[in-house]
Amino acid sequence: MPSQFDITSLSLLQRARSDDQDAWQQMVHLYGPLVQRWCKRSGLQDEDVADIFQETFRSVSTHLDRFKPVKEVGSFRSWLRTIVRTKIADYYRKLNEQPAGRGGSTDQLRLAAVSDPMAEDSDEDAGEENALIVQRAMDLIQPEFSPQNWKAFRLVALEDYSAVEIAEQLNVQPQAVRQANYRIRRRLRLVLQDLMEPDDTPLE
Known part of the structure; x- marks a missing residue:
């Protein structure tokens, strides 16, 4: 756990990597609304949004050391967005593999018609989302x-x-x-x- 001096001298990312629970909660505070926004854009219901939210931050917690803040790689938002997109794709793939479940044929037709709203990261979306984080x-x-x-x-x-x-x-x-x-x-x-x-x- 960082000392009081470290808390004032380390970045939020560095503190979260050091298992600082306060820093981790702050990360969720900063980026949680974006995860929810991306999930809802993908057509998920509230209960599924909650599941993807938990899975996403569990994955972030496990793989945070893999994020490299290098300009060529992209921002943390982009890295997080990739994780969310993967979780959503996994969700829909599993749902499509179910015989006639949840929602029946109507739900299957809806899923077949769903485009990937996260396929493109427009400058407008990026600017709006960065402003939200700030x-x-x-x-x-x-x-x-x-x-x-x-x-x-x-x-x-x-x-x-x-x-x-x-x-x-x-x-x-x-x-x-x-x-x-x-x-x-x-x-x-x-x-x-x-x-x-x-x-x-x-x-x-």
């Missing part, structure tokens, strides 16, 4: 900072105010705004380090 990472770290510093960060990072403008609003020095923005960005980068390419982070 937002959930921000939700994760927000309690670590004072409301005033967080407000200053959001105004600078998301609403494009200058440090001088925000300092006037909050009745603080511009340098205090810059320091708050720097500290929060650095913390956010640490959470997402090795999980996302810098170009995929909207706040960069």
Whole structure:
């Protein structure tokens, strides 16, 4: 288990690989909604989504050391997406192998007509999903900072105010705004380090 110093100096991925349960829960917090989204796009019912969700993160836990955060290989999101796609394909293959089960002939016809909604990863989908991950990472770290510093960060990072403008609003020095923005960005980068390419982070 990492020490308190390690927690502040290691990336979320490094901590999860070290069997840090808090880090693992944070990984599920960041990426769980994407797994559910991909499953639902594939036509799965809620109970099946829950099963694929559990199988996916069980596989991630087992094979996390295999993920290599190298630009040519792709982001963690892409790696995770491949796992989900495999689990969904396995599910449909097993379902098609059943004689006349669940849903009968109507269900079989529906399955035969289902295209693979995860076959292509469009730039639009990738951008939307990366933005979702960043937002959930921000939700994760927000309690670590004072409301005033967080407000200053959001105004600078998301609403494009200058440090001088925000300092006037909050009745603080511009340098205090810059320091708050720097500290929060650095913390956010640490959470997402090795999980996302810098170009995929909207706040960069």
